[in-house]
Amino acid sequence: MSSMHRRGKLMFLTLAAAVLVTAGGVLVYPVLRTLPRSSRVVEWIRHPEEHPTWAIRAGERCGDAPFQFPTSGYIGFVWGDSFRPFHRHSGIDIFGGSAPGLTPVMAVSDGYVTRLAEWKASLILRIPSDPLQPERQIWVYYTHLADPQGQSLIDEAFPPGIEEKFVQVGTLLGWQGNYSGRADAPVGVHLHISVVKDDGRGKFLDERRIENTLDPSPYFGLDLKATQWKQDPFMCQN
Numbered sequence: 128m129s130s131m132h133r134r135g136k137l138m139f140l141t142l143a144a145a146v147l148v149t150a151g152g153v154l155v156y157p158v159l160r161t162l163p164r165s166s167r168v169v170e171w172i173r174h175p176e177e178h179p180t181w182a183i184r185a186g187e188r189c190g191d192a193p194f195q196f197p198t199s200g201y202i203g204f205v206w207g208d209s210f211r212p213f214h215r216h217s218g219i220d221i222f223g224g225s226a227p228g229l230t231p232v233m234a235v236s237d238g239y240v241t242r243l244a245e246w247k248a249s250l251i252l253r254i255p256s257d258p259l260q261p262e263r264q265i266w267v268y269y270t271h272l273a274d275p276q277g278q279s280l281i282d283e284a285f286p287p288g289i290e291e292k293f294v295q296v297g298t299l300l301g302w303q304g305n306y307s308g309r310a311d312a313p314v315g316v317h318l319h320i321s322v323v324k325d326d327g328r329g330k331f332l333d334e335r336r337i338e339n340t341l342d343p344s345p346y347f348g349l350d351l352k353a354t355q356w357k358q359d360p361f362m363c364q365n
């Protein structure tokens with residue numbers, strides 16, 4: 128092999144290594160950034176009574192934010208957190224620090240509740256006019272409202288298949304649970320809530336993809352975006 132060939136090969140290998148390291152960093156960095164929050168969540172779930180200042184309270188709001196808090200507890204994970212490579216968390220997770228079925232969950236705003244027939248643990252609130260961009264419609268998705276076997280913890284006012292039931296802000300919707308979607312594989316008891324885009328034709332998009340959701344920060348009036356290493360707990364600034 129000529130020395131020119133060797134140099135070409137070396138350059139190619141160096142470039143390939145640089146690409147791999149960058150790609151690895153881009154994938155792994157968000158996971159690393161989320162890790163400290165995971166340990167705080169574990170501490171909160173074990174000893175909520177030792178950390179009363181970590182919790183937000185249902186029904187309160189930050190300043191004149193459009194949404195009030197839907198439930199009480201510790202905001203453990205935020206928008207953009209990453210639990211594994213390629214995963215980006217599309218909402219926020221509020222851990223009540225209680226057993227399933229004890230921590231109430233309420234409407235963040237006036238709106239219209241729909242629960243698909245197959246939804247055991249989820250419902251969605253349609254807000255016809257986005258308080259931040261009134262010409263568009265948005266949706267607020269709630270999930271994990273069931274026990275480990277998938278027994279629903281949604282209030283009986285919202286049975287499976289119900290569509291477009293008007294609720295006022297603060298209306299009780301159900302209680303926090305820990306159903307993961309599979310029986311007997313519980314997650315920590317919490318509410319997952321996300322702000323979901325409309326498809327432009329009056330339907331909500333799939334909230335599991337972060338690009339189908341909106342940054343919840345301006346709706347709740349506090350910074351809930353996982354863009355940098357951040358001091359939590361997440362609390363109102365004023």
Ligand SMILES: [Zn+2]
Binds near residue numbers: 319
């Ligand atoms: Zn979540």
